Amino acid sequence: MLLTEFPPELLLSLPRYLRSIEDLLSLSSTCRTLYRTCAEPDPKIIPGLVAASGRIFFRPHPHFVIAATARQLGDWAVKHDDHRYLLEVAIQGGVEKLLELAIDVAELTMEDIRKLHAFKSDVINPLNRRLDVASGPASGDPWTVCNDPETTLLSWVIYGELFHHSFELAYSPLPEHKPLSSVTRYKWFVYCMPDVNSFNYMEFEDQPPFFKEYDQKKDDRFQQLSMSQAMREMLNRLLWEHELQSTPSFQEIPGASREEFIRIVMHMGMKSLAILVPGGPERLREDLDRIAKGIIALEVGGGGDDTSLLKFVDDRWLGAPRFTLETDVGFSLWANWMGEDEDEDDSKLLMEAIRSPPQRKVPVE
Template sequence: MVCLIDLPLEILSSLPLYIRNIEDFTEAASTCSILYYAFSSASPNCILRLAAASAPTFVQPHPHFLIAATARQVSDWALGNAENTERLRRAFQGGVEALFELCIEKAGLSLQDIRRLHLARFSTINPLADKIDKMAGAQWYETENFWDGGVSEAATLDTDPGRAAFQIIIYGELFASSMQAYLEPDKNLPKFDLDVRLDYIKYCIPDWVCKSYPGPYAGDVDLINYLVIKSRWNKLWRSVTREIGPDFEEKWKQKLWWDAVQVQGLEGMKVLGDGGVEDCRGTLARIRSQVEKLDEGDEPAKHSIPRRNSENHVSYAPDFSQEVYVYIQR
């Protein structure tokens, strides 16, 4: 009688293409050394698709978790290529589900990546979400005498701190490379323009209007806008930057330094954890050194966006807080 493991290795290696999800994949691979060896050749894209098939039960929040895991790959794929950039922009305009579909098509994950991401959930993502929750979420609302002076800047927000944390991380994963182009202007590195970044905020971070549409939407953009202007959020980042060096005298350099440390994606958010500054000191020192070396002529230009009775100014360099504000004030 012929058993499954008696089949040729080429056939066994193709089985992951027909397996239901990542749980079935890992369980099958663990049954014997032959399947373990055969399944080790599964492509990163195949593993990503299996992980996606496990969502939303095992990969929460969906689809933001897997977008955060793969956004940098999609960014690298599109960066410097006009056709691919336009494809990415169309994905933004289709909302978070369309962006997720593009990530599934163009990116991949290894099992090691998945393990690393699940570890990052506990070491980086959950602590970040907890900080957001304490500043603008359920824990914040539990403050005694909330509406009677218990907190400063009391407000009504429909929040999902976990998803908001991923929105911030995804922005960094998508646009950290664009920030690098402004930190090293002599290299003429490719970068996404402001309109591409605004499309991500406009279409992939839901606002109050999205409440009238089906889906797990709330005012994420309103929460993020409220969060990034709060003194407690800014105090967190000020403690990070000042451990590396004093504020720059030039306002534009200080602004660029401030924005650069906040747009490093998942790895960059480690700085907000216990001992995070020490763990990331090398990266932070490199960014600061790059800002220090910039000349006056390297200051990023600003774009004016008209309003009814005034106009807003936003940098051509990635500036998440101002871009969110500009969208809110549209």
Template sequence: MGLIDLPRDVLVSLPDYLDNIEDFTNASSSCRTLRHSFAGTHPNRIIRLAAASSRVFFRPDPWFLVAATARQVGQWGLKSQENTEALRDAFRGGIENLKELCIDVAGLTIEDIRRLHASRFETIYPVADLIDRMAGAQWYSTPDFWDGGVSDAYTVDCEPLKAVFHFAIYGELFESTLQSWLEPEKGLPRFDLATRLDYIRYCIPDWIFYLERTGLGAPQREKGPYMNEADVNNIPGWGAALRHILSCGRWNRPWAAIRQQVGPEWEEDSWRQQLWVQAAQIHGLAGLEMLVPGGEEKWRARLSDIRARVAAMEAEPEVQRFGQLRKGASDCPDLNRELFVVIGM
């Protein structure tokens, strides 16, 4: 008796005994019998196999796998206050801890994995290259960098590919919260500002957080990237790097061109304009395709609807202020302003 002669109820259980996603795909592609037997594998089993291969197939690890499942985890977190607190606790444990929660409560299909693999080359790498040209090695290689070669010369600790995922994960987690503000008639659940700030402080760590410029207080040293009284000099500067990117003209000009294809801008400093800017961008991994030539066409109708909903809003969402900062952060998701609150600059 060969392997494929085993009873079907045995064959469908085989993925529980495989080591990683490579074993799964190799086995399922070896013959029709195993392909059909594996077709019903539970998505949570597939994500566990994918996690076992994350350092090979989901680089950078753990950011790629978190981005792939953060939307599911966000929806899980909104189901109850208990789940929200568990999600916040995962944030405070850092990105590795968030990955563990993703593995516990989310799932992936083989079709998801194929789509993610395609997105790496179609959108993720091109956007990472764009960021590299505004905050990475390509930016620093500009002739006369410190003597006028660029308009915004600054020292930033930027790893472009990770910056893409920092931005995308925020969108995956909190786009639904933004949607709840745009569609108030639906009474959708939402995450509060404190939850979003926890994601930024612990999953996009930065040594500058310890300067306590904002009144938030320093992150807890026993949590996540700040464990064991870590030397501040060993903590990366990813928060300030992302703040620099979101304030950079090379980032904002393409988004402005996309918005203007949908409708005219509001006054630059108006709350509607600030909300419109964020609402056009915060769509997770899928939204990155708007920055790739031709990708914005797929989003035209959706952006038109978003703009109409911004125009229909009757009042600005409440703004919370911290310490002596001139500007606070809105109850409605706004990554740039939330980074400003956390960093104080």
């Protein structure tokens, strides 16, 4: 009996037994029957197939796959306290554990995969070349450099995607669910952008087990320092302001609110980098208009008051809801606390929370 003579329901189940996205593509290209039945598999299984091919087709691995699924992961986590706990556990295990959770939670379609490859070629690749020359190994700087520009760019994307709820507070009505906590956000920096300096300044007695396995010749052991250098030389407010200042959305916003507009656009995940390539602002005009109108509406309606936001998020370490990736790295890398009143005790408690295992909330009977 030929494989193509199997019942359709069996053929449709074949992708579940494949090892990688290469196997799926090879199988679907063998004949028309298998193409029709395997070309659009269940979105739940695609993240696992993609991750298995990560070191070949989705580099840098695992950051590219995490970047593709981080928004879904954040949306899943904010809906339930137990999900928040599981996300924090995964983050504390490093990027490989975060990838495992993303595979379990997220869904991807084959159209998503095509868009990812387009994003890689149209956005990441040109920005990678620019960042490499500006602050990477190609800069020729014998001192501190951004060791891995491509991973740095994808870490920027992951930050904006995973924690997008926090930035949306600045231009949207209060949502149903609170954003992820400051502790979760800082843990992402410390454990998923591991850095020797960070572990020292966060007063770790010992480095996490996964970090001890890093190969000093192959792995960047100074990922936050790389990000810090990238921000100093290229990925900073002035870069986005240059791209945005001629857009109708930017012109529409009152001068005092333009800094906030730039802050939000800088942290839109994939779209924040897509703004930086030729034609980016025009392609994302609807997104820019929505953010601008949201900022203006909250100001007119009095909904942009920091006090009400702080009460909603109930996060003692948020300080003021105007944080950026730069201010977060300033704390996680060098322990430069920018919280309210620069309370040293507060920063010590935050560092202790970052070092401590996540605590599962007990449901109230």
